[in-house]
Amino acid sequence: MKRAFITGTAGFIGFHLAELLLQEGWEVAGYDGMTDYYDVALKRRRHEMLHQHARFTATEAMLEDAGALSDAVAAARPDVIVHLAAQAGVRYSIDNPRAYVEANLVGTFNLMEAALTARPAHLLMASTSSVYGANAEMPYAEAHKTDTQMSFYAATKKANEAMGHAWAHIHALPTTMFRFFTVYGPWGRPDMALFKFTRAILEGQPIDVYNHGQMWRDFTYVGDLVRGIRLLMEAVPGQGPLVEGDSLSPVAPYRIVNIGNSRKERLEDFIIAIEAATGRKAVRNYMDMQQGDVPATWADCTLLERLTGYRPTTDMREGVARFVQWYRDSYLAAASPAKASQ
Numbered sequence: 001m002k003r004a005f006i007t008g009t010a011g012f013i014g015f016h017l018a019e020l021l022l023q024e025g026w027e028v029a030g031y032d033g034m035t036d037y038y039d040v041a042l043k044r045r046r047h048e049m050l051h052q053h054a055r056f057t058a059t060e061a062m063l064e065d066a067g068a069l070s071d072a073v074a075a076a077r078p079d080v081i082v083h084l085a086a087q088a089g090v091r092y093s094i095d096n097p098r099a100y101v102e103a104n105l106v107g108t109f110n111l112m113e114a115a116l117t118a119r120p121a122h123l124l125m126a127s128t129s130s131v132y133g134a135n136a137e138m139p140y141a142e143a144h145k146t147d148t149q150m151s152f153y154a155a156t157k158k159a160n161e162a163m164g165h166a167w168a169h170i171h172a173l174p175t176t177m178f179r180f181f182t183v184y185g186p187w188g189r190p191d192m193a194l195f196k197f198t199r200a201i202l203e204g205q206p207i208d209v210y211n212h213g214q215m216w217r218d219f220t221y222v223g224d225l226v227r228g229i230r231l232l233m234e235a236v237p238g239q240g241p242l243v244e245g246d247s248l249s250p251v252a253p254y255r256i257v258n259i260g261n262s263r264k265e266r267l268e269d270f271i272i273a274i275e276a277a278t279g280r281k282a283v284r285n286y287m288d289m290q291q292g293d294v295p296a297t298w299a300d301c302t303l304l305e306r307l308t309g310y311r312p313t314t315d316m317r318e319g320v321a322r323f324v325q326w327y328r329d330s331y332l333a334a335a336s337p338a339k340a341s342q
Contacts, residue, residue, distance in 0.1 A: 008085030063107025181260035185222035224312030260299025
């Protein structure tokens with residue numbers, strides 16, 4: 001039986017990855033701080049779902065607590081560590097940058113230090129498409145320059161990539177950083193567009209549409225994302241042949257891999273998909289671009305496919321419909337049975 005240690009298992013992506021591994025027969029040790037950046041009750045419901053598996057255990061503590069994190073990793077004796085916990089959110093990083101220093105910089109260092117003691121076969125850590133920043137060349141490829149981050153959140157994730165490379169070089173610890181693109185789906189975060197738009201549309205409230213709707217995103221369904229992470233676990237840097245376009249470092253067992261849907265979709269089409277799934281029309285409140293945001297993202301996932309044989313394929317409209325069904329059948333039913341009939 002293989003063992004995985006995953007940070008952020010009460011979070012959106014960590015929950016889905018843990019569920020996938022548990023279904024495959026893995027033993028999963030989770031770690032989550034249960035911060036109140038968004039609804040803690042939703043996080044607890046995710047952990048309750050995971051605790052239905054006998055092979056899931058969890059530690060509730062902050063990444064900044066180096067002792068608790070080190071003890072949890074040591075107790076798990078993991079074959080693989082996947083670091084997903086972070087202070088998320090582009091806009092929140094403008095108002096509260098210190099939270100990103102503490103969680104994303106100090107917390108990630110603590111995790112890397114714990115991994116050095118545990119010596120897993122593979123350390124995988126989450127980065128983000130936001131590191132591409134003002135880069136105008138698209139679709140984004142791993143070899144593109146990432147020197148112009150537009151938010152402090154993106155800057156901390158770029159720092160994580162540099163930290164990971166140095167650690168992999170110094171300690172010969174096989175490390176993969178994966179950059180993901182606008183992840184959405186059931187059990188998603190309430191601070192993200194799909195959740196906010198769906199709630200507002202069902203309640204007859206207006207939605208804020210930034211840059212007057214001139215926005216494009218590479219919407220990546222969460223099931224596709226975690227499948228990509230799962231397959232990358234087997235693509236250990238330095239243990240297989242180079243593939244064309246490989247981002248493998250020449251001096252460390254370290255690589256960076258995009259995980260996206262490889263399609264640039266209009267935000268307006270995303271809203272239309274929500275309207276179709278809810279059966280309601282949105283009231284649009286068009287606004288200027290928000291500080292720290294970028295008008296477009298678009299992933300080149302050729303490297304992911306060459307390493308794993310896999311490329312995400314879920315159509316955005318199908319993924320949105322799955323989220324809306326979950327929102328109505330599960331989220332609203334738990335929060336307010338009366339609203340679930342909307």
